[in-house]
Structure formats: C-alpha cells, structure tokens
Amino acid sequence: MATPTLSPDAHVNHITSLPLRNRVAIVTGASRGIGRAIALHLASMGANLIINYVSNSAQAQHLADQINSSSPQPRAVPVQADVSDSVQVKSLFDRAEQSFPTHRVDILVNSAGIADPDHSTIAQTTPEEFDRIFAINARGAFLVAREAANRVTRGGGGRIILLTSSLVASLKTNAGPYAASKAAVEAMAKILAKEMKGTLVTVNCVAPGPIETDMLIEGRSEGDLEGMVKECPHNRLGQTEDVAPLVGFLASDESEWVNGQVVRVNGGYV
Numbered sequence: 001m002a003t004p005t006l007s008p009d010a011h012v013n014h015i016t017s018l019p020l021r022n023r024v025a026i027v028t029g030a031s032r033g034i035g036r037a038i039a040l041h042l043a044s045m046g047a048n049l050i051i052n053y054v055s056n057s058a059q060a061q062h063l064a065d066q067i068n069s070s071s072p073q074p075r076a077v078p079v080q081a082d083v084s085d086s087v088q089v090k091s092l093f094d095r096a097e098q099s100f101p102t103h104r105v106d107i108l109v110n111s112a113g114i115a116d117p118d119h120s121t122i123a124q125t126t127p128e129e130f131d132r133i134f135a136i137n138a139r140g141a142f143l144v145a146r147e148a149a150n151r152v153t154r155g156g157g158g159r160i161i162l163l164t165s166s167l168v169a170s171l172k173t174n175a176g177p178y179a180a181s182k183a184a185v186e187a188m189a190k191i192l193a194k195e196m197k198g199t200l201v202t203v204n205c206v207a208p209g210p211i212e213t214d215m216l217i218e219g220r221s222e223g224d225l226e227g228m229v230k231e232c233p234h235n236r237l238g239q240t241e242d243v244a245p246l247v248g249f250l251a252s253d254e255s256e257w258v259n260g261q262v263v264r265v266n267g268g269y270v
C-alpha cells in the first residue's frame with residue numbers, strides 16, 4: 001500500500017525550519033498585484049524566486065531587491081518573459097535553472113493575466129480582444145504549465161499552481177471572454193493533475209474573487225467597487241495578502257493530498 005510522503009515529524013520540521021528552504025519557485029506576473037504578494041510570501045517561506053514580468057522591469061527589480069536585502073546571498077532574480085510566447089516561456093525556465101543550478105524548479109505559480117479594461121459584454125467584444133485575452137490567460141497558462149509539467153521536480157515537492165477566477169462560478173456579466181479563458185485553465189489543470197500520475201507533482205488552481213489590484217480597478221467606478229463590497233459577506237474587497245497564504249500552503253509539502261482542485265478564495269460571495 002502506498003504511504004503518504006509527509007512524515008509525522010513534518011509538523012515539527014515545519015516549525016523549526018522554513019518549509020520552502022532551498023526550493024526554487026517561478027512566479028509569473030510577479031511585478032505587481034497578486035503575483036507580487038505571492039512572491040513575497042514564498043520568499044518568507046524560504047524559497048528562491050524567479051520574479052517574472054512582461055513590461056514593468058523597475059517594479060520587478062524593486063521586488064527582487066526587497067527580497068535580496070534580507071538575505072546573505074541573492075534569492076530573487078527578475079526575468080522578463082511574455083507567457084503567451086513559447087520560446088520566452090522556455091527561456092524563463094532556462095534562466096531559473098541557470099540562476100539556481102543546485103536545484104530543479106520545484107514550484108510554478110502562474111499569476112500573469114489580463115482582463116478587458118472596458119468590461120464589455122460578449123456582444124460588444126471584438127474578436128481581437130477575445131484573442132488577446134485567450135492568448136495571455138489560456139495559451140499563456142497552457143505554455144507555462146506545459147513547460148512546468150516537463151521540468152518541475154518529480155518524486156515530491158513539485159507544484160503547479162495556476163491563478164484562475166471565481167468568475168468561473170459567479171458567471172457575472174461583462175467578463176465573458178475572461179471567465180471563459182479561466183474556465184479553460186481550470187479544465188486543463190484537472191486533466192494535467194491526472195496526467196502527472198506517478199510524479200507526485202500536484203496541479204491546482206487558485207480562484208480569487210475581487211482583489212484590489214490594478215486589474216480590478218482599471219475601468220471601474222467607485223460605485224462598481226462598492227457594489228462588489230456589498231456582495232461580499234465580509235463587506236470588503238479582497239487584498240493580495242488574502243490570496244498569498246493559500247498559494248503558500250499549496251506550494252508546501254503539507255498540501256500533497258490537495259491535487260486537481262480549484263480552490264476559491266473570495267470572502268464567500270460565491
């Protein structure tokens with residue numbers, strides 16, 4: 001009979017040492033928003049970090065400097081790569097392996113993503129905007145998860161975590177292509193979890209509700225945001241720090257039995 005890889009002593013070890021010490025994590029879309037908070041959280045758990053971004057090099061470098069300032073040797077490296085480009089995704093993983101040569105990539109968190117800033121209905125959305133959203137959210141998640149499936153650590157500790165959205169469940173108007181792109185990712189993640197059979201690599205989605213970031217605020221009025229607050233049982237918008245600890249748990253050894261799941265983190269609105 002197969003036994004869990006998590007030993008009964010693991011909780012003691014967890015207390016006495018950093019749970020992700022020496023692990024290597026790539027966080028895409030880590031220059032801002034939820035990805036940034038996730039990178040900081042994984043760093044606080046001891047991980048070495050690849051801070052991915054597509055255009056905001058200054059913010060990515062600033063985050064790397066912040067993490068590195070509290071460490072005797074560099075633990076965070078900013079790397080530019082467009083997740084919708086297969087060559088750039090491959091080079092993102094190459095850079096991770098070159099930056100931390102003593103360890104394979106253990107953890108992949110895909111937080112890179114875009115939404116329609118005009119919040120159009122499906123009838124108003126142009127085919128070009130649909131393609132843009134799917135290229136980054138669905139194709140990007142596919143390319144990053146595909147590379148991770150071939151390259152993350154096998155035999156324990158390998159983790160693939162993809163950011164999706166509670167909109168897949170709440171099905172609100174004015175976000176049709178975006179919700180559809182995230183639904184595609186959730187389907188892919190559940191299948192990939194099964195395809196990774198025998199590797200002990202887990203694949204999960206984290207699906208936030210409204211989180212106060214650039215993405216949420218862009219193109220929305222105060223009234224729109226107040227409406228979201230009213231809908232939430234906790235009477236507030238989510239913050240990036242509401243999401244990061246869940247990702248930290250899914251990245252850790254303790255989460256091994258959580259596999260092929262979509263975990264919603266939204267204060268209870270859906």
Ligand SMILES: NC(=O)c1ccc[n+]([C@@H]2O[C@H](COP(=O)([O-])OP(=O)(O)OC[C@H]3O[C@@H](n4cnc5c(N)ncnc54)[C@H](OP(=O)(O)O)[C@@H]3O)[C@@H](O)[C@H]2O)c1
Nearest residue numbers: 029031032033034054055056082083112113210211213215
């Ligand atoms: N905020 C919410 O309410 C919410 C709710 C549910 C799900 N989500 C999901 O959570 C994730 C993070 O969202 P967020 O609110 O933190 O967004 P955000 O504040 O707009 O940040 C987006 C991040 O993605 C990066 N990015 C965009 N396009 C990219 C590309 N082609 N290649 C690589 N990186 C790219 C950006 O890099 P640059 O800085 O270089 O542009 C930035 O780091 C997304 O997948 C989003 O769909 C967000």
